[in-house]
Amino acid sequence: MFPIREGFMISGALFTLGVIGVLARRNLLFVLMSIEVMLNAAGMAFVVAGARWRQPDGQVMFLFILAMAAAEVSVGLALVLELYHQFKTLDTDAISRMRG
Amino acid sequence: MLALLWLVPAIPFASALALAVLGPRMRARGVAVVGTGSIAISAAISLVIAGTFLGAPPASGAYTQTLWTWIDVGSFRPGIAFYLDALSLVMTVVVTFVSFLIHLYSVEFMRGDEGYSRFFAYMNLFVASMVTLLLADNLLLLYLGWEGVGLCSYLLIGFWYQDAANGLAGRKAFIVTRVGDTAMAVGLFVLFHNLGTLRIQDLMHAAQSQWPAGSSYAIAAAALLLGGAVGKSAQLPLQTWLPDAMAGPTPTSALIHAATMVTAGVYLIARTNVLFTLAPPVQFAVAVVGAATLLMAGFSALTQNDIKRVLAYSTISQIGYMFLALGVGAWGAAIFHFMTHAFFKALLFLAAGIVIEALHHEHNIFRMGGLRTELPVAFWTFLIGGCALAGLPLITAGYFSKDLILWSVANSPAGGMGLLAAGIAGVVLTSFYTFRLIFVVFFGRIETAVSHRPGLAMVVPACILAFLSVVGGFDKASFEALLNTALPHFREAGGGMSEALTSVAAGLAFFAGLLAAWYAYLRNPSLSRAAAGNPAGRLLHRFWFSDWGMDWFYDRLFIRPVVWAASASKADIVDSIYDGLASAAVLCYRILSATETGKLRWYAAWIAGGSVVTLAIVMWL
Amino acid sequence: MTIVFYTASAVAIIATILMLTRANAVHALLDLIVSLLAVAVIFFVLGAPFVAALEVIIYAGAIMVLFVFVVMLLNLGEPATRAERALLRPSMWIVPSVFAAILLAEFIWLLVSGDVPPSAVAGIEAKETGMALFGQYLIGVELASMLLLGGLVAAYHLGWRKVPQTEATHVSHP
Numbered sequence: 001m002f003p004i005r006e007g008f009m010i011s012g013a014l015f016t017l018g019v020i021g022v023l024a025r026r027n028l029l030f031v032l033m034s035i036e037v038m039l040n041a042a043g044m045a046f047v048v049a050g051a052r053w054r055q056p057d058g059q060v061m062f063l064f065i066l067a068m069a070a071a072e073v074s075v076g077l078a079l080v081l082e083l084y085h086q087f088k089t090l091d092t093d094a095i096s097r098m099r100g
Numbered sequence: 101m102l103a104l105l106w107l108v109p110a111i112p113f114a115s116a117l118a119l120a121v122l123g124p125r126m127r128a129r130g131v132a133v134v135g136t137g138s139i140a141i142s143a144a145i146s147l148v149i150a151g152t153f154l155g156a157p158p159a160s161g162a163y164t165q166t167l168w169t170w171i172d173v174g175s176f177r178p179g180i181a182f183y184l185d186a187l188s189l190v191m192t193v194v195v196t197f198v199s200f201l202i203h204l205y206s207v208e209f210m211r212g213d214e215g216y217s218r219f220f221a222y223m224n225l226f227v228a229s230m231v232t233l234l235l236a237d238n239l240l241l242l243y244l245g246w247e248g249v250g251l252c253s254y255l256l257i258g259f260w261y262q263d264a265a266n267g268l269a270g271r272k273a274f275i276v277t278r279v280g281d282t283a284m285a286v287g288l289f290v291l292f293h294n295l296g297t298l299r300i301q302d303l304m305h306a307a308q309s310q311w312p313a314g315s316s317y318a319i320a321a322a323a324l325l326l327g328g329a330v331g332k333s334a335q336l337p338l339q340t341w342l343p344d345a346m347a348g349p350t351p352t353s354a355l356i357h358a359a360t361m362v363t364a365g366v367y368l369i370a371r372t373n374v375l376f377t378l379a380p381p382v383q384f385a386v387a388v389v390g391a392a393t394l395l396m397a398g399f400s401a402l403t404q405n406d407i408k409r410v411l412a413y414s415t416i417s418q419i420g421y422m423f424l425a426l427g428v429g430a431w432g433a434a435i436f437h438f439m440t441h442a443f444f445k446a447l448l449f450l451a452a453g454i455v456i457e458a459l460h461h462e463h464n465i466f467r468m469g470g471l472r473t474e475l476p477v478a479f480w481t482f483l484i485g486g487c488a489l490a491g492l493p494l495i496t497a498g499y500f501s502k503d504l505i506l507w508s509v510a511n512s513p514a515g516g517m518g519l520l521a522a523g524i525a526g527v528v529l530t531s532f533y534t535f536r537l538i539f540v541v542f543f544g545r546i547e548t549a550v551s552h553r554p555g556l557a558m559v560v561p562a563c564i565l566a567f568l569s570v571v572g573g574f575d576k577a578s579f580e581a582l583l584n585t586a587l588p589h590f591r592e593a594g595g596g597m598s599e600a601l602t603s604v605a606a607g608l609a610f611f612a613g614l615l616a617a618w619y620a621y622l623r624n625p626s627l628s629r630a631a632a633g634n635p636a637g638r639l640l641h642r643f644w645f646s647d648w649g650m651d652w653f654y655d656r657l658f659i660r661p662v663v664w665a666a667s668a669s670k671a672d673i674v675d676s677i678y679d680g681l682a683s684a685a686v687l688c689y690r691i692l693s694a695t696e697t698g699k700l701r702w703y704a705a706w707i708a709g710g711s712v713v714t715l716a717i718v719m720w721l
Numbered sequence: 722m723t724i725v726f727y728t729a730s731a732v733a734i735i736a737t738i739l740m741l742t743r744a745n746a747v748h749a750l751l752d753l754i755v756s757l758l759a760v761a762v763i764f765f766v767l768g769a770p771f772v773a774a775l776e777v778i779i780y781a782g783a784i785m786v787l788f789v790f791v792v793m794l795l796n797l798g799e800p801a802t803r804a805e806r807a808l809l810r811p812s813m814w815i816v817p818s819v820f821a822a823i824l825l826a827e828f829i830w831l832l833v834s835g836d837v838p839p840s841a842v843a844g845i846e847a848k849e850t851g852m853a854l855f856g857q858y859l860i861g862v863e864l865a866s867m868l869l870l871g872g873l874v875a876a877y878h879l880g881w882r883k884v885p886q887t888e889a890t891h892v893s894h895p
Contacts, residue, residue, distance in 0.1 A: 033753055051768055
């Protein structure tokens with residue numbers, strides 16, 4: 001017996017926590033971590049859905065999300081390093097030169 | 101010798117080009133030699149051609165010279181081709197010869213003017229265009245000449261362009277004649293569309309064979325061509341430009357606005373007489389327009405102060421006679437009157453020019469006076485011209501031509517007592533205003549001192565024209581015989597008046613006008629002042645002086661609405677829609693631009709908000 | 722099993738909340754790792770041992786190690802932590818929390834109103850996942866490998882420390 005509904009709820013809760021992190025935190029590093037949380041939550045929703053329908057596709061999607069997260073983190077962290085070198089800060093409000 | 105025909109327009113054209121390009125670098129004497137010499141050669145050639153033509157007329161009565169094909173589009177193949185028959189021959193000889201005399205006169209009249217070479221370039225271009233118009237084999241080439249003379253007219257009216265009024269007069273002439281020209285262009289479209297050619301002779305044959313008399317196509321085409329003729333010949337209702345055209349130099353007025361160009365409408369109608377014969381209502385309209393114009397212009401001429409404006413109104417009035425003749429089918433009479441009119445009206449303008457120059461460019465006739473002894477040449481030539489204009493019986497050309505017209509009106513099936521009465525009333529008016537002019541200008545007290553006496557170059561052309569004004573009408577019979585080879589014979593209605601009766605009537609009318617003028621301006625000058633002084637007279641005077649309020653009427657009817665529309669359109673009512681679109685786009689840009697804060701959290705918040713809203717929509721829809 | 726599930730869920734959420742509120746990046750990372758491990762436990766409970774293992778190995782292992790390395794490279798010490806703490810004001814949480822609450826409410830509404838069964842019966846073998854992955858999702862795998870390659874190239878390019886121009890000319894023309 002696998003608690004499907006509760007699984008979805010946990011993933012939704014984790015996702016919204018990630019949203020809070022992205023919106024509230026100003027440190028770029030924390031923003032990236034929050035995005036990881038959101039991706040993970042999305043992946044979890046896939047896995048739960050896969051369990052609910054008894055199909056392997058949910059897990060396959062999780063694997064793709066995993067690969068995407070890895071690529072995203074590698075590029076994102078490289079950007080963090082580069083930005084820190086240029087601006088000596090990770091505050092996203094301070095790095096706002098691209099405005100209309 | 102007829103092969104030299106192409107040189108008649110080509111030489112003035114070449115000379116105009118030469119003067120336009122080299123003129124400013126030539127000395128005045130050189131300009132005069134080139135400008136006048138080219139017209140002299142042209143006139144000489146046309147005289148030689150006339151001699152050849154009269155001596156050995158071509159078998160068909162006409163000579164065609166095709167130089168090259170102008171345009172070749174499908175079945176539309178107008179050529180640069182000239183067509184010489186008795187009609188175009190007479191017109192060409194008169195135009196080139198009178199042009200030559202006026203050019204000769206201009207050599208002295210324009211001396212010292214800043215635009216000496218410019219003047220001669222324009223005048224030569226005018227002669228070239230006019231001859232092209234007259235000799236054109238097809239209506240398109242005729243139209244080219246037609247527009248060419250219109251252009252030269254515009255350029256010469258505004259010749260002294262430093263004065264804004266002259267430029268405005270030129271513009272007025274151009275725009276008003278444009279109305280007629282547009283009608284004429286549409287007429288050409290109608291003709292080509294229906295008959296498939298623009299060659300005048302082919303066109304006439306085709307019209308005769310394809311259209312029954314009174315067919316609507318013939319009426320439309322003839323009416324449209326009449327529109328063009330009315331514009332160019334300053335007839336009712338497009339006559340308002342001609343009096344203002346007197347802003348140009350006096351030789352211009354003599355050549356373009358009296359002797360030649362303004363009669364182009366008469367020529368056009370005579371040339372396309374078949375169309376008008378096929379459209380009796382339009383032909384009757386020609387007669388009515390002519391009669392109305394000759395009376396209206398006659399009354400207007402009575403009240404003018406400017407010597408040139410009097411002559412301008414008399415020109416309108418005399419062309420009205422020509423239209424009257426055309427309207428009753430007396431084609432030859434119209435051309436006859438054109439010829440004599442060219443002589444005496446050019447003469448009158450040249451004599452007036454002598455007076456004007458002698459009195460420091462004074463135009464007001466009431467500041468002239470007593471010039472009979474001061475300027476005897478001007479007096480005698482003006483008197484001869486005036487007599488010819490008014491129609492002094494038996495010894496002047498104008499009498500014969502006008503008498504012929506009156507007789508034709510009386511004896512034509514299209515004529516009638518109304519038209520005849522208008523014509524005879526016109527003779528009284530003509531005589532009255534002509535002698536009013538002569539008595540005021542040349543008799544009475546001296547008002548302004550004479551400062552300049554005419555030289556030989558001004559006197560000789562005037563004398564030659566005076567001679568022609570007298571003898572030009574003597575050989576009426578052979579002239580008619582000549583024209584009858586090119587124009588339809590005048591069809592006499594049975595039971596009309598005898599020639600003697602109309603002659604006597606015309607002669608009596610002349611003397612009535614003369615006596616009235618003598619009594620009102622020489623014998624008892626207070627009478628004319630009293631007539632102009634009382635309220636009714638003053639009102640009538642103002643009414644006639646302003647050309648029957650036509651300018652005022654057109655101002656209200658056309659100019660004000662157009663100016664209003666233009667100024668309304670300047671505010672761009674329609675554009676405001678597009679301006680609104682543009683400013684809406686700018687507003688959107690401002691709003692969107694304001695959202696581009698560069699702050700990452702701001703963007704993230706928008707994405708989050710968007711997903712919240714999207715999810716809500718998905719859920720509840 | 723149910724107790725394990727709820728415990729792991731509680732741990733995951735609490736660890737995530739802790740991660741969000743830390744000022745020190747290393748502490749936050751450790752909290753995140755705890756959260757990921759708890760999610761791995763959930764996966765195990767849900768009958769997906771294969772993804773649970775991957776979650777531990779790749780997420781909690783590889784990716785988090787990357788983060789740790791970057792934090793080390795940035796050399797964020799006590800001053801950075803203090804500066805970060807200064808940014809963490811209570812008021813900044815309000816608007817994101819409102820958004821998140823609405824979002825969560827919508828999720829829950831969808832779950833409650835939809836025909837989601839409270840539970841399912843059987844798990845999915847790793848073999849099945851592998852068959853699907855290298856069967857019908859082969860193109861997806863290839864694309865994922867390309868994506869990773871792109872990530873590799875981009876990270877390498879961004880991480881490339883450019884030699885200053887003046888120094889370079891100095892070296893080439895001694």
